[in-house]
Amino acid sequence: MHRRSAAGRPPSRRLLRPLAVAAALVVSVAACTTTGPGTDSSASGDGPQRVTLQLQWSTQGQFAGYLAAVDQGFYAKRGLEVQIKEGGVDIVPQTVLAQGQADYAIAWVPKALASREQGAAITDVAQIFQRSGTYQVAFADKGITSAADLRGKRVGNWGFGNEFELFAGMTAAGLTPARDVTLVQQQFDMEALLSGEIDAAQAMSYNEYAQVLEARNPATGQLYTPADFSVINWNDTGTAMLQDAIWASTERLSDPGYEDTTTRFIAASIEGWAYCRDNVESCRDIVVKAGSTLGASHQLWQVNEVNKLIWPSPAAGAGTIVPAAWEQTVRVARTAVNADGQTVLTRDPDPEAFTNTYVERAIGLLKADGVDVVGAGYAPTTVTLNPGGS
Amino acid sequence: MGSRSRTVVTTVAAFVLLIVLWELAKLVLPPGGVTVGGTRVLPRTDNAAMPHVWTVLGRLTEPEVAGAATTRTVGAAVASGALFTLGLAMGGLLLGGVLGVLLALVMQRFRLVERAALPYVVASQTVPLIAIAPLVAGWGGNIAILGWSWQPWASVMVIASYLAFFPIAVGMLRGLTSPVSADVELFRAMASGWWTTLVRLRLPASVPHVVPAVRLAAAAAVVGAIVAEISTGTRGGIGRLIIEYAQSATGDPSRMYTAILGAAVLGLVAAGAVGLLDVGLRRYRGSVR
Numbered sequence: 001m002h003r004r005s006a007a008g009r010p011p012s013r014r015l016l017r018p019l020a021v022a023a024a025l026v027v028s029v030a031a032c033t034t035t036g037p038g039t040d041s042s043a044s045g046d047g048p049q050r051v052t053l054q055l056q057w058s059t060q061g062q063f064a065g066y067l068a069a070v071d072q073g074f075y076a077k078r079g080l081e082v083q084i085k086e087g088g089v090d091i092v093p094q095t096v097l098a099q100g101q102a103d104y105a106i107a108w109v110p111k112a113l114a115s116r117e118q119g120a121a122i123t124d125v126a127q128i129f130q131r132s133g134t135y136q137v138a139f140a141d142k143g144i145t146s147a148a149d150l151r152g153k154r155v156g157n158w159g160f161g162n163e164f165e166l167f168a169g170m171t172a173a174g175l176t177p178a179r180d181v182t183l184v185q186q187q188f189d190m191e192a193l194l195s196g197e198i199d200a201a202q203a204m205s206y207n208e209y210a211q212v213l214e215a216r217n218p219a220t221g222q223l224y225t226p227a228d229f230s231v232i233n234w235n236d237t238g239t240a241m242l243q244d245a246i247w248a249s250t251e252r253l254s255d256p257g258y259e260d261t262t263t264r265f266i267a268a269s270i271e272g273w274a275y276c277r278d279n280v281e282s283c284r285d286i287v288v289k290a291g292s293t294l295g296a297s298h299q300l301w302q303v304n305e306v307n308k309l310i311w312p313s314p315a316a317g318a319g320t321i322v323p324a325a326w327e328q329t330v331r332v333a334r335t336a337v338n339a340d341g342q343t344v345l346t347r348d349p350d351p352e353a354f355t356n357t358y359v360e361r362a363i364g365l366l367k368a369d370g371v372d373v374v375g376a377g378y379a380p381t382t383v384t385l386n387p388g389g390s
Numbered sequence: 391m392g393s394r395s396r397t398v399v400t401t402v403a404a405f406v407l408l409i410v411l412w413e414l415a416k417l418v419l420p421p422g423g424v425t426v427g428g429t430r431v432l433p434r435t436d437n438a439a440m441p442h443v444w445t446v447l448g449r450l451t452e453p454e455v456a457g458a459a460t461t462r463t464v465g466a467a468v469a470s471g472a473l474f475t476l477g478l479a480m481g482g483l484l485l486g487g488v489l490g491v492l493l494a495l496v497m498q499r500f501r502l503v504e505r506a507a508l509p510y511v512v513a514s515q516t517v518p519l520i521a522i523a524p525l526v527a528g529w530g531g532n533i534a535i536l537g538w539s540w541q542p543w544a545s546v547m548v549i550a551s552y553l554a555f556f557p558i559a560v561g562m563l564r565g566l567t568s569p570v571s572a573d574v575e576l577f578r579a580m581a582s583g584w585w586t587t588l589v590r591l592r593l594p595a596s597v598p599h600v601v602p603a604v605r606l607a608a609a610a611a612v613v614g615a616i617v618a619e620i621s622t623g624t625r626g627g628i629g630r631l632i633i634e635y636a637q638s639a640t641g642d643p644s645r646m647y648t649a650i651l652g653a654a655v656l657g658l659v660a661a662g663a664v665g666l667l668d669v670g671l672r673r674y675r676g677s678v679r
Contacts, residue, residue, distance in 0.1 A: 088623020090524045189639040214641035293634045388642035
């Protein structure tokens, strides 16, 4: 029916139109070019090499070392121009890395290993956080000082792979998490703990724990103090898992150019972390300047707490993957069962999952430059939190 | 008093009523909320969960990050975030609108395309946004168009357009096919081509269907832009502010509500912008049965 009007036209025009449409499509498709992974092979050319780093979350003290390495020119000194991509709620850094949209990614070891088991070809090339920052926090008057005390309590957890240390800790204490505790899915903030809706909340030492200490106690009108809370630290129970590490593309590690870039990237990153160890307040300013909306005292707390997870480092130097800690992470990842009856890993990761090759080379570079890569004499500062983290 | 000014008065009255209800809830309900058999039926009303309206409004004038070198107020941050998101949502609406209209035209012109494509158009809206967002961000990261490399905000705009195209495509198709057959036959009897029929009959007839569709699409684009910002972590918009402020809501609950307030105002502005379109196309309303 509609075709009648077109039928009256000369055939040449009828042909022309679809042709024009097809031509336009071809041109528009040709205009879209795909770009390869960040490092264009212009490394041999002039100017610094462009490298992208994918973070797990938005700019905050957790990533101070990388931000400092940009700000202080440590990357530039090693011939790198690093672009830092912030994370979002649904951005999975190891996936971004595996898909080639970043050259390196920061990710927790168990989550990255789970992605690896599903086919993401990534390798842990530097273990920045040597210790876990995950706490289970409760009000002191609840008497929850160990995992065994969680029996019969309402226990908050984040889920999505952030909960396995808690479940491993409870299992090790002889509890069956699904039966012996009431599991509650936790929000971003700590309101549920403060209002008493849950008895013990999951918290990162450098973030959520600080948030409860920045909140006002309605009973006193003052801020809560550490004395108001009891903390279970999974590092003490043997169920801690390794967290922030630098991950690289396994396949590209066979390319000598990428290997060299990796070494320089790790060296400059560790130098950034060493800078943050020695200049906590300067790093706080760098993080705030980078656009974090969390307050200044919160960021100072965060940098200080993150320093505690890194320093002092193993004698071999910061970023070294310590086999015992790695094996503990893998063991917990294979044995701890979460609320859905799942473990993180179903089999042991293959040997390519981590390598100390590049971090050893990086440490060599740093030692030659006189950078303290162990921080044996490291002592954390004391941070006073202000209301709302300001 | 015109109907337009009456609309404004009603809107303001509804807003005031909301504020009164909020404060009334704080006054009357217990601070711990109401639970029945362990299930919460009414929210907590203490100052941490529901800050006073004046605390939230007051927070707008305070610095966003106390102690930072560059101090901008929360109000300025929320306003600039809302403007940024509005731009992306409107860009998404435009992109989705063009796509939707084109799709509707093709579906009207070729019934085969309608039969083939319409189920997929409907199915496209059942895919959850949070599943698409990382995909779009992922594909986008690998694309350069004529030397212009993909920016994170472009992903947000594409996701907003993904939500916006649907009501426009469906509404437009409905509108284009709305003329009664007597009118269509009259045009045919007068030897009008498809183009003339489109411009003189179908497009004017589609206006009453398209305007509400665009209004739906504008709301969808705003929601899409905000969710996409949260999902992909795109900096600069109101969605990102909501998630950032929510993180520190334990110690600073009123700041989160300023961002939510900004998002609500953003939605109103977007709806108002579509209202202008309504005014411009008024002469076509009800012009054709």
